[in-house]
Amino acid sequence: MKQWKSVLNSRKSADIALLLEGTFPFVSGGVSSWVNQIITGLPEFSFSLVFLGGNRDFYGDYKYQCPDNVVHLECHYLMESWKDKPPKPYKGNKDVFNQVHKMHEGLRSAKHLINEESLTTIMNSLGKDNALSREEFLYSEESWEQIKEYYTKYCTDPSFVDYFWTIRTMHAPLFILAKIVEKLPAVKILHSVSTGYAGMLGMMLERTRGLPYILSEHGIYTKERKIDLAQADWITDASETFGTSLDDDVSYIRRLWIRFFEGIGRLTYNSTDPIISLYEGNRLRQIDDGADATKTQIIPNGIDIDRFTLLREQRPKGVPPVLALIGRVVPIKDVKTFIRSMRTICNKIPEAKGWIVGPEDEDAEYARECHTLLESLKLQHNVEFLGFQKVDDILKQISLVVLTSISEALPLVILEGYASGVPALATDVGSCRELIEGNNKEDKLIGLSGRVVQIANPEETAIAALELLTDEKKWKQAQAAAIKRVELFYTQKDMFNKYRHIYQQALEKH
């Protein structure tokens, strides 16, 4: 078995550079396992991995085995951009700062124009002395003048010191990226798995090396960042009137962060082709955020069907009234709605079982609330918290995969359930409706492979569950549709073929 140590900073050249922000191989979860799947599924290509993290201390050991076709791995930590030499005064290069100004003005304008000339100048200057080095950004008079000017012109928050540090903190990582660009061993294709700083890194590489650049987005980075930032308590709001909406009453500093990520998102979309999303909803959102529609494309997640087909035969006969919510016990999964719906279900089917399968340590407070709710609804005999389990063991025992989430992208657990012969009951978020009702005409003809319900609606959820659990005919129809759908549209083989094709085309361009 190949050791990570042997590829770490090996500086070997590869076909594809994968740009990974806060995911594989140090974090487990949806995107990371997808990355792992792609790398191991396409052994004919060699991969060079660039991992970007916030702070070194947040990331522990490798969470995956090193695939044989990974030849190089380098790790960079963006929040460490500060630990450096003591400050020193600089004048700063006036011409370069003028171009920076033009760039910002363009992005700020109603049409969010990208000034090509400025962008080229900036890309050629970033990280270079007497142009736009990290030191000149942090310490130069030109930089100071520009920060002062923008603060006076645009900032509606009173605190200058907050504005000042926000500007510094958000831009400082770009200089680490510039260093990466300079030193990255030779590759033929760039492939980023998000926009954000990783997307920005790809854009810088695309500009300086002229390489084809592919973008695959699972979630939508700017949208996730918006949620993060709306909840971030490290940003102090000038006005304490901050509510839950993301519009007018959001402090300027929060909006500044959001605009920054939107801005670098735009720059990333501008230089990537194709721009891949998992499902139609996200594709539309990308277009909304500035992606050129002609470059967008959908490649859904695919799973290894063969791994699950055996499970279908191991199922008990009939429709045992067992439902499972497979996922972390966190607010975004809205576990409470699942528990509440179980009350109604158990009123009709007293022997019904509801399993909650997933770790509870991420938000201990929320997990405790769920336990309390369960007790107050007297569901101790029906609902169980099973912690982390092997998915295969669970899937062969249950009749319904339930997702009550308030946000999802393309949940793999639904596909895995389908492959094992389990229909799904999910809220109308992300691609869930496409997964259950079908996407295009051909897909829709297959029929319903489960039920779609509103978010935070335990009553509707319970009714939909009961409809399937109590009517074996309907359940069987859903099961058949589920199996057919996953085998037709969501196979790993299909996904590999599509990416293989994209990589090959890019290599030809190269």
Next chain:
Amino acid sequence: MAGIGFELRKLLRRDSYTGLLQAYGFAGIISSGPWILSILGVMLVGIISIGRVYPEELIIQFLVSVTYLMAASLIFTGFLQLMFTRYVADRLFEKKGDIILPNLIGALTLITFVGGLSGLFVLFVFFDQNIKYRLLMLSSFIVLNNIWIVVVFLSGMKAYRLILSVFFIGYSTTVIASIALEIFGLNGLLAGFLIGQTILLFLMLSMVIYEYPGKQLISFDFLNKKQIFISLALTGFFYNFAIWIDKFIFWFNPVTSEQIIGPLRASVIYDIPIFLAYLSIIPGMSVFLVRMETDFAEAYNNFYTSVREGDTLEHIEQLKDEMVKTIRMGIYEIFKVQGLTVVLLYLLGSKILEWIGISPLYIHLFQIDIMAVGVQVLLLAILNVLFYLDFLIMALSLCFLFTVCNAVFTFITLELGPQFYGYGFAIAVVLTSLIGLGFLSKKLDRLEYETFMLQ
């Protein structure tokens, strides 16, 4: 440090002439500090002893011995004065008042130990006077060293009436004891000096102990690598060295000096005018302290608070302008008050010398010295603003420049002849102050840039 400014502000707020007079009077005594008062006391002893101590050269020997003690102790403790001041100020800012006393004891122990050993070495290798003289010199040196460290706390205290009484007791004991012991000749005078200074030291020390109680006996935390400001140590050293270097040059030039006692030489023509001149800076120092500790300290505080606590840029800039204004006002006021003093002394100079009984031949040098020490107050003000704004390297460069200029120009004046004596020191002070002003003004222009971008 805050204590004094607080009290001064209270006095000024009374809005009466007595309050104003009290504030400036008190500030004058505190700021010109023990070393001006010591000159005054020792000169007084000298003058009173004339005609009572025989032979008269014993009086000269006494004055010169004390002068060397002052010079040596000031330069020796120069390393610690500013650094320790900063250490204390930082701890007070952190509200860690209880580690101040142990560190003061630590500093005094260090100074006593190192000063004692080096004093012992010098006195027993280069001196062949009687053992009593040498022991008296050694003890006085150690006591003076300790005084210069304890004095650091004076401006941090509020009990200014008590400080005044302590000064009064200390210096009157010095004079009275010296006169009382004059029958024992040189050693008697020195013993009197030692008694007075020792009483002063312990009175001040008890005030400090009362003000800053500690939980620990001794600590050397102030020498901790993280806390130590090498630049402040060097600045303190060079500042004191610069002030004395022209005197040393005159003392050790055979043309301008004579041997007084053991290896100690003095230059009567050079020394008397300059020491007299130093007494003239009291008004300027008083204005300096009042302006520094009230208006400027307040404006400074407002500026940095607004930076830290998230004020608008416009307001930050406005507060900086206000701070610059207080600096400008302070310098202008020192100029006015000290300038007036200089003019007055120019007019009265020969009369004063005559009255004290000093040859009018010194008048020319005296006038130059008065001007020079007046400018020195200005230099002190500039240095203080630099310390406040944490431009430590610049303060160090200025003090180093002062030392070099004073040495070089003094040598040149020695070559040029007696009519140029005193100009070396004067040019050095003026040049350093002008450069300092230029530096300061440039730094203040870029203050927001440096505060934000280069912190």
